[in-house]
Amino acid sequence: MSRRSASNERYQKYTGPKGQTRKSAAQAKPTRKEGSSTPVKKNKTKVSADKAPGGKFYEPDTPEYKFWRRLWWICLGGGLVLVAVSFYLQTYLKTIPWARTAGIATIGLSYAAIIGAFFIDYRKLRLMRSGKYISKTPDKPVAAKPADKPKTPDAGNSGDDK
Secondary structure, eight states: OOOOOTTTTGGTTOOSSOOOSSSSHHHSEEEEEETSSSOOOOOOOOOOOOSTOSSSSSSOOOOHHHHHHHHHHHHHHHHHHHHHHHHHHHHHHSHHHHHHHHHHHHHHHHHHHHHHHHHIIIIIIIIHHOOOOOSSSSSOOOOOHHHHHHHTTTTTSOOOOO
């Protein structure tokens, strides 16, 4: 857009501006003051995964966790083996009448094993790793130390303490 008049004071140099024109609505918004452009940092109270007791990938060293982790591997590995057996039965032994039925049964068992592994991971292992799992088995009670024999005034004294 062209200027209306070059003799207008607001377009002449060295005259005090009596007002200001802006070319767009975005420029009409107030600008920030100097020094306020730095963002304010908020303190976060969350504990990051790197500061967890075992680092980013925390695995508890408890017998219960090891049991469930072993069972998870057994379910997952068993499911994969059953998939391979099903594939073998349905591909290479098609001429045998019972092989197709056995293949369908093994694929069903493999699905059950793999779903069981996901269930174990979701319901047990993740809670143990995050520390939210409450064990249903009580901790072993600490063996109490045998009580010392009560000391009597006569014990160990020969009566010569004068």
